[in-house]
Amino acid sequence: MIMLYIKNLLVYILMFPIFGTLLLLLIPAREEKLMKIVALNFACFSFIGSLLLWGFFQKSTGAFQYVVKLFWLPSLNLNFTLGIDGISLFFLLLTTLLIPLCLLTSWNSVGSNLKEFLIAFLILDFFLIGTFCVLDLLLFYIFFESVLIPMFLIIGIWGSRERKILAAYYFFLYTLLGSVVMLLSILYIYYQVGTTDYEVLLTFSFSELEQKFLWFTFFLAFASKVPMLPVHLWLPEAHVEAPTAGSVILAGVLLKLGTYGFIRFSLPLFPKASFFFTPLVYTIAAVGIIYTSFTAIRQTDFKRIIAYTSIAHMNLVILGIFSFNSLGIEGAILQSLSHGFVASALFLVIGVVYDRYRTRIVQYYGGLASVMPLYITIFLFFTMANISFPGTSSFVGEFLILIGSFKVNTTITFLGATGVIIGGAYSLWLFNRIAFGNLKIQYTGKFLDLSPREFVLFLPLIIGTLVIGVYPSIFLNSLHMSVNYLIELLYF
Incomplete structure (x- = not known):
């Protein structure tokens, strides 16, 4: 029974922020202290789960572990597959550690729309965990881009200065436009291979010309997240205008989405x-x-x-x-x-x-x-x-x-x-x-x-x-x- 829970632990880690969000929706807005405690506890549950994943992690294999496959659109050969290896393990640990710290650093500094602020961070936690754990290229893109939504709101609503709206749009447009061409390439890959399952794609060999075209479109998406020159201008603006918690998660995790993308997809595919x-x-x-x-x-x-x-x-x-x-x-x-x-x-x-x-x-x-x-x-x-x-x-x-x-x-x-x-x-x-x-x-x-x-x-x-x-x-x-x-x- 314990091993069954461990096998599905990745699902629980992914869903804890959603459970916390649903519970926050039921709490009256006047109960500020209760809302903070609930959000912090569910964020901490994900971190504790990540530590357990590391504790039971098999270091002797490079294969994906804790794999869970759920049928999503079986008629189209698209499945919701979760799994981690040694590479994604530490990005997951970093994410689940920093989200509780972001909530703690905002404990006394968020004066308005507290419930919405806490929900935004829990939803962001969900999307980030999904990005590092999902083993399907199309679903990776969905999680990868969905991160922009709560982060856009965090900068634009709870930012510290008058340029926060401009900074939020800088962040959103630079990173979104860089990723649009990647979606077209994912559709091309699906048309060629018949699936976007990551482990299946590792066994497929694209021609050299296809690889160059696909690699460059992925590069545009990941380079804007790192960020690399010349698509780096959004980062100083976003940092300056974001609240402290927004800057922490932006520097601590969101910049890693690009490097993770290069390691996970650009190099092996x-x-x-x-x-x-x-x-x-x-x-x-x-x-x-x-x-x-x-x-x-x-x-x-x-x-x-x-x-x-x-x-x-x-x-x-x-x-x-x-x-x-x-x-x-x-x-x-x-x-x-x-x-x-x-x-x-x-x-x-x-x-x-x-x-x-x-x-x-x-x-x-x-x-x-x-x-x-x-x-x-x-x-x-x-x-x-x-x-x-x-x-x-x-x-x-x-x-x-x-x-x-x-x-x-x-x-x-x-x-x-x-x-x-x-x-x-x-x-x-x-x-x-x-x-x-x-x-x-x-x-x-x-x-x-x-x-x-x-x-x-x-x-x-x-x-x-x-x-x-x-x-x-x-x-x-x-x-x-x-x-x-x-x-x-x-x-x-």
Whole structure:
């Protein structure tokens, strides 16, 4: 009986946010505390379920596990299939961890439409879990694009400034238009193969011309999510205008949709095209790393700085993915997970001072080390993680990526490493301006260090960053077989 529950655990993880949403609809709007508790509990249930999945995960195989197949449109050979491997496992864990943190960080800051806000995050949780777990190309597209709807509402309704509507449309249109051509390609694949079942598609061989066409349409969809140049302009706008919780989930998970798409679909389904377009991808990624790193230096908005650093880090992940070796790909996955911890924490760092002083302009802050020591200590820790300090998660991920890409192209690897150096410069400069210097009391007024709730928010992110940095084998052991299977699909 227990094994039956474990086998269907993926279904329960997917449905917990829906159950929470239905329960919220029945609770009167005046019961704000009850609604918060219900939403948080159901989000936590999904995270606990994800930890159980990891605990029972078989590390000795690269095959999909916890597979559940439901007949959706059997006459059209379309089925609702769920399953995870070592690659999707950690994206699932990251998603289910960050959603409860988003709800906690908004505990006291959402003043209007609280029920709708909580429902939006639970629905977003459902779509994100589905994106990482579904094993059907058409259903992946549905979940992949449905993520835009609650995120559009979160930015547009609960955003912090007057440009929030424009930022929401930037986010929606850039990412949607990039994905429309992918839908046409999925329809073409269905016409050719007769199904969109992922495991069946892995056994089908497209011609080289078909692969190039299909790969490029998928590239447009995934590149806009990463984002890569020149379709990156929506990200700084969306981050600046989104509420703190929106920025956390945007940086922590939504940017991973593109990298996950490349790993899951572009590489194994179109291997010849992936090799063919690698010079293009490497060039765009290298330019993106250098350009966004320099752009971050000249920003004055706290959030905009971290947004540009996110673009640089995610473009470095692209170098690892297209190294086509296990070191680079495992490093890319580990760095994606690390970025989910570190970037999310940095946006929480911003949210702490914004909730107190209602500004994100860097020049209004200074000298906080003397009045907010716990806050500055945590800020320093994640600044070190952001510049890949040894002992933190980013060091392991970036080290593996650079080793993997060095085997393919030393010049591009050098440019990617240069971006890491520039990142260290602007990260330390930002920290120095916030932590030291004269206190600017006329701007910030009364000083309050972290509350217990805020400290609890940072705690799991600190633990995750340290565990990956000190003992990455805990994560790599679950990745090896799945990545090796992906390499086999690329070369054989």
